[in-house]
Amino acid sequence: MSTQGTDAALLRIFLAALVILGSTTLPMLVTPSAQAQPTGTATSTERKFLKLSLDSVTPTAITTTSDPTLTISGSIMNIGDREVKDVTVRAQRGAAIATPRDLRATLQLDQVNYDVNGDFEDVVPQLDKGERTKFTVTIPLRPGGGTDKQTLNITEPGVYPLLLNVNGKPDYGNQARLDDARFLLPVLGVPPPAKTLDAPEANQAVTAPTDAPVATTLLWPLADRPRLVAGVPGSAEGKVELTDDELAASLAKGGRLDQLLGALETVFDATPTRDRALASSVCLAVDPDLLITVQAMTRGYRVLASPSDPDGATRPGTGAAQAQTWLDRLRALAGTMCTVALPFAQVDLDALAAVNDPDLSARAMNAPAELVDSILATKSVRGVSLPDSGSIDKGAGMLLRGHGFTTAVLADSAVTPEGTADPSDTATPTTGRGDSKQQPTATQHAASAESADPDVIRLPAITAAPPSPPATAANPAAPNGNPTATPAVDPALRVATFDIWSATALAALGSNPPTPSFTPAKVRYEVSNDSRVARLQDALGAVSWAALNPQPNQPRSLLLVPPQQWSASKDEGTALLRQVELLMRGNLATPRPFQDLVAQPPDPRPYELDYLSQAAADAVPDRFIAPARDQGHRISELMRALVEVPEADPTPRQFLDPLRDDLIRALSLSDRRTGDATQADTFAQRRVDQTTRAMDNMYRSVTVLPPGGVYTLASEQSPLLLVARNDLPVSIRIKFRIQAPHEAKITDLQEQQLPAKGTRSFQIPTEVSDSRNLVIPISLTTPDGIPLGNATSVSVRSNAYGQALAIITACAGVLLFLLAGRRLWRRFRGQPDPADEGFDPGTRRRVNRYLRAKKRVIQQEHQEAQ
Known part of the structure; x- marks a missing residue:
């Protein structure tokens, strides 16, 4: 056969194939986006036709007494550029979650991995552009009940991934999967199928094993982005300015902070018969910066008319009443349950350690517990720190231990058995803070993700002081030498670890869900693509997994840690609390108070910190370290010069602490996990600039007043009269720095004190030996020699003749002596x-x-x- 004949035959075969497959293949080639991508993948934002959203899942958790069918309601919207016909949906199920990592990873799998399929159910014959429709899918949980309908075939307790698949036929295309939604379904027990006339003897219910309930502790964070305008020192009036009035809306009915409190109030009501087991396992974690701001709002406040113009006009705030109501509700709750202080303003402890300012560190770390106790009238858990990032470096660990913290609450992936970290890792280029910040390898992260660390571990390398010496004859007071002596405190820092998978799922709740720094890179995706109902189901499943899946050689323990700036709604928070309560009622979980968790002895194996690379990427940039250090040093220098006057407000500490707080807020991790830290950097730079200007003004507020003109001394030993002014609302100690010329001798007055908002005159003993005009530079300093105010100069002129007068006087005296001697000599000789x-x-x-x-x-x- 010729070449032309062969080519013609192949062409005819190809055209025949196109005719046969054209109705299916060609449209898919033209419109590849008709195949929905797995939720959370990078291409999920490329949907062209339909958008599926879940509205409800009933029941949210399956128990032996639940209805034997699952009902899923949702909505479908045509977001494409053409109508879609024959819209159908069906439910699909994957295998039960076998490892904690799969709680997140399974939600990224394609629909082929959800191999148990329900029936397609018709939704609407046609959906026009921009049109939305509701649907409800009901599917039996298990076979039986005399129905031939496809079921989810769930026969054992566990946490199951479900997928809701929507199909349709776009114009110019064929039937295809156009979108889907994934979520987790916790099955605490399998109910029997419905009894029917055809199947009167239904299968029995299947319960989960309850012989090893998981000890559960839940932290309930209350925090907010820093709102106080920077650069405003404390005052006796107590009025404050806020950057915006968003906090008032958050505290008001329906706001974020209102709903977080409302969920606790709903579950922990005052019913006398209510079981208090759940309440004992929950601990309020409160940001002291939020409390300071809310308390200040109750006294009235003002708000910037433009948040971008901190020096511009202001308007009255509207949230004083809401702030008082919310604060009263929080005090009532704090008085009945565990409370612990969060780090001030969600400060980056690694950046704080890099600043290395003792006074700033003390304010950020030691003051929070005192602030929480004084404002909420309670006694909070002491010695425990909850870093916002869930991961710290060695510098932050040493800082914690040096300030008396015995325990830090960290992600279980942020620590590793001693000696297992990669020694070749070096400091991350984004930090440059002098510490070796380990970058865990993918293998280490995978290993830590699959195996849970003990509840409490010990870091021998992070110590506050050398251990106590052993008991000897020369040291009878050592613990072993004296039975009545107090046992030595372990100098090493301890870490209470929390589960990163449940924490990642809890972070996804709410209207503004972040992805935590400790979430592994391979399972990071934009969770806001999922509906809030789906994200709630994922959280309920993650919370339930440990209770349903005992692991060999691993502790039966679960510490649940939502993000500090949590945006869960009242309904979501209530659902979470009810789920934990359901686990406890079913003997799958047991309450464990937070105090008991941190007090238990650590695992005997030594561990070390494993600073996470994503935590380093989300950290406060280095460019804010030096300015915070410089201004913190200036605040401390000024504090040493101020004088505390009894019964006078404000005190030096009340006056300067707000400026220290501003520097701490500039190091906040708030809003740094959104994928774009531009806004957080802008806020931080603005705070540093405003604090710097405020400190410049304070140092200029104490000065010596220029006398004006020429100052004439009445004699060569007349005092020099000077006036010093203090515009600060607190008294201050000063010293005069006078650079006297050689022709003048000025007595040093030593340390003096200026009253608050006042002036004081000083007579400085001065001796001038020249009648010419002398220019004397004069300035003020603190007792430590730090310059204050503006230097000035005094022109001095003396009425004395100076050196010439002394010579003339001496000559006259000599002449008088000679004449008197001459007369006496002649009289003695009788001449x-x-x-x-x-x-x-x-x-x-x-x-x-x-x-x-x-x-x-x-x-x-x-x-x-x-």
């Missing part, structure tokens, strides 16, 4: 003095009589006057 010549004796006698008569008259007048 008349030539100076007496021409003065005859008669005249001399008359002068003498006159002088004696004048003396008698003066004496007589004096006697008459007496």
